[in-house]
Amino acid sequence: KHRALTTTVHRATRVSTGERMINQSAFSAWALENGIQVGGIKIDSLGPSSGLGLVSTQTIPANKVLINVPSSMSLSVQTPRDYNREASDLCSNRDIYNSLPWYGQLSLQLNALDQNILTMGGGGDQKTAKPWMDVLPRKFSTPIHFTDEELEELQYPFLVTAVNKQKKQWFESYATLSSNLNNNMALSYEDFQWGCECARSRAFSGSFSGSAFNVKPYAFTLLLITAYVGLGLGSLDQAANGAAIVVCGNILKDFVFPKLLFKDTQTYVICPYIDMANHVGLGASGNVAFEYFSDGYSLASNQAGVAAEEVFISYGSRSNDQLLQYYGFVEENNPFDVYLLPPIREWDIEALETAIGRTVSSGRLLKLERAGLLGNTDNSDTEVFREDASNKGGGVVVSRQDGVDPAVMQALRALISTDEEWEGAGEAIGNFSVEYSGGEENERLTRLAARTAIELELASKATSLEDDENLIEMKFVEQNENEQLALRFRIEKKRLLRDTISRLQ
Structure with missing residues (x-):
C-alpha cells in the first residue's frame, strides 16, 4: 500500500543537456548500487529541443511501479521545524537553519553533498552523491537571472515585482546563513541560489505522514x-x-x-531519478507516492503507455507565473493559467464610464472601499516576499478556467448600478453576488465594464498579440533564450485575456 503525495514540482530548465546526458550512465549505475530500483524506464531525450526526461523502454501497463527510491537515498526537510540533525549541524546556529525557507534548507544539503561534506545511504554504508550531483543542471533560465531589460520583455508588472522580491528574500536568507556556517563549509551566493533553484524545481511535497512500516x-x-x-x-x-x-x-x-x-507539518522531498520526471498540466502518466511498507518513494504509471514515450508527472495547478518563475518554462494553453490585472482602485474609471454610458457614484466607491474590494493600498517592494501572499496587492484575478474573479464581478455590479438598481438590491454589495442579480441591463453593462478594463490592459502593452505571434513565426530572430521565454510567456498571457474578452461578450 502506498500513500499518494501532492506532486508540486518539475525538473529545471533544460540547460547543458549534452553534458548531463554523458553523466547519466554513471548516475544510473550509482542508483542501482544504492538500492534505487528502476524498471521499464530510462533517462533520455526525445529530441534536440526536448531536454532530459524519463522515457519508457517498453510497453507499460497502468499502476506499474517504475522507480522506487529508499528514504535513506532521498533529501527531505519538514516545516515549520526540521529535525534533520546532520543537516542542521552544517550551521553553527540551529535556529538560523530552521528560520530558512524549506528550499534554503535543501540548498544547504545539496551544497554539502556537492562538496562531499555530507554523504547518503542508511546505516553505516555511506556513499558519495557525486554521480547524482553531476546530472543536476548547473544553470537555469528562470527570471531571477533575467536582466532588467529582459524582465520588461515579460510585459507583466506582477511577475517583475514578484521576481524582485524573490531576489531580495533569497539574498537576505543567504546573508543570514553565510555568517553562521560551520568552518568546514564554504558557500557563495551563487552556490546557495543554485541549490534553491534545484530544490524549487525538483522537490515534491506532502503532509507529514508519520514513519514507515517497522516489522x-x-x-x-x-x-x-x-x-x-x-x-x-x-x-x-x-x-x-x-x-x-x-x-x-x-x-x-x-x-x-x-x-x-503534525497536521500543520509539510514535508519536502527530492528523490534521485524521480527528480528527472517532467511536468504536464493535464493527462500526467505518472504519480509520485510514499511507500509505507518499503519505506521509500515511488513513481508509478497511472495509465498504460507504449515504448519510447515520455512519462510525465503533474505538480498541481500551476500558472505560467509559477512555472516560469521557479521552473524556467512556459506551458502552452495552460489550463491553470491566470492573469493579475491591477486592483480596481487603479482602473481608469472615466474610461469605464464612457464605455457603459453611466456615471459611477462616489458613494458606491466608498462602499467598495470599506468592503475591501478595491484592492490593497500597500504592495511596496519593501514587503518580505511570501509565496502564499503573492496577490497581496489585491489584483484582479482572471483565470483560464473561471474568467474574471466572481468577487470582482460582484463588485462591478454594485459599482455601476443605478440608484434604482442599488435600492432594489437592498443597498448591499452582497446582494449582487449572483449573475443578473442587478437585472439584465446591469449584467450587460457589468460585462462591458470588465471587458473594457481587459481591453485597456491589452492596449497598454508595448506589443500586440499579433506582433508577438508574428515574431514567433520568425523563429526568434536575434533573441536569446531569456527573450524567447519572455515572448512565449506574454503570448500566453495575452491569449488568456483575449479569450476572456470573448467569454464576456
Missing part, C-alpha cells in the same frame, strides 16, 4: 506470545489481547497521531 514490534510481539503460551504463563486469549494492543498502538503511531499532532 520489529510485530516480530517481538510474536516472540512474546509464543513464549507466553508455550511456557504456560497464560491463555491464548490473553496473549491475543496483548497483541491487539500492540497492533492498535502502532496504527495510532503511524496513521492517527501524525494527522493530529
Whole structure:
C-alpha cells in the first residue's frame, strides 16, 4: 500500500543537456548500487529541443511501479521545524537553519553533498552523491537571472515585482546563513541560489505522514506470545489481547497521531531519478507516492503507455507565473493559467464610464472601499516576499478556467448600478453576488465594464498579440533564450485575456 503525495514540482530548465546526458550512465549505475530500483524506464531525450526526461523502454501497463527510491537515498526537510540533525549541524546556529525557507534548507544539503561534506545511504554504508550531483543542471533560465531589460520583455508588472522580491528574500536568507556556517563549509551566493533553484524545481511535497512500516514490534510481539503460551504463563486469549494492543498502538503511531499532532507539518522531498520526471498540466502518466511498507518513494504509471514515450508527472495547478518563475518554462494553453490585472482602485474609471454610458457614484466607491474590494493600498517592494501572499496587492484575478474573479464581478455590479438598481438590491454589495442579480441591463453593462478594463490592459502593452505571434513565426530572430521565454510567456498571457474578452461578450 502506498500513500499518494501532492506532486508540486518539475525538473529545471533544460540547460547543458549534452553534458548531463554523458553523466547519466554513471548516475544510473550509482542508483542501482544504492538500492534505487528502476524498471521499464530510462533517462533520455526525445529530441534536440526536448531536454532530459524519463522515457519508457517498453510497453507499460497502468499502476506499474517504475522507480522506487529508499528514504535513506532521498533529501527531505519538514516545516515549520526540521529535525534533520546532520543537516542542521552544517550551521553553527540551529535556529538560523530552521528560520530558512524549506528550499534554503535543501540548498544547504545539496551544497554539502556537492562538496562531499555530507554523504547518503542508511546505516553505516555511506556513499558519495557525486554521480547524482553531476546530472543536476548547473544553470537555469528562470527570471531571477533575467536582466532588467529582459524582465520588461515579460510585459507583466506582477511577475517583475514578484521576481524582485524573490531576489531580495533569497539574498537576505543567504546573508543570514553565510555568517553562521560551520568552518568546514564554504558557500557563495551563487552556490546557495543554485541549490534553491534545484530544490524549487525538483522537490515534491506532502503532509507529514508519520514513519514507515517497522516489522520489529510485530516480530517481538510474536516472540512474546509464543513464549507466553508455550511456557504456560497464560491463555491464548490473553496473549491475543496483548497483541491487539500492540497492533492498535502502532496504527495510532503511524496513521492517527501524525494527522493530529503534525497536521500543520509539510514535508519536502527530492528523490534521485524521480527528480528527472517532467511536468504536464493535464493527462500526467505518472504519480509520485510514499511507500509505507518499503519505506521509500515511488513513481508509478497511472495509465498504460507504449515504448519510447515520455512519462510525465503533474505538480498541481500551476500558472505560467509559477512555472516560469521557479521552473524556467512556459506551458502552452495552460489550463491553470491566470492573469493579475491591477486592483480596481487603479482602473481608469472615466474610461469605464464612457464605455457603459453611466456615471459611477462616489458613494458606491466608498462602499467598495470599506468592503475591501478595491484592492490593497500597500504592495511596496519593501514587503518580505511570501509565496502564499503573492496577490497581496489585491489584483484582479482572471483565470483560464473561471474568467474574471466572481468577487470582482460582484463588485462591478454594485459599482455601476443605478440608484434604482442599488435600492432594489437592498443597498448591499452582497446582494449582487449572483449573475443578473442587478437585472439584465446591469449584467450587460457589468460585462462591458470588465471587458473594457481587459481591453485597456491589452492596449497598454508595448506589443500586440499579433506582433508577438508574428515574431514567433520568425523563429526568434536575434533573441536569446531569456527573450524567447519572455515572448512565449506574454503570448500566453495575452491569449488568456483575449479569450476572456470573448467569454464576456
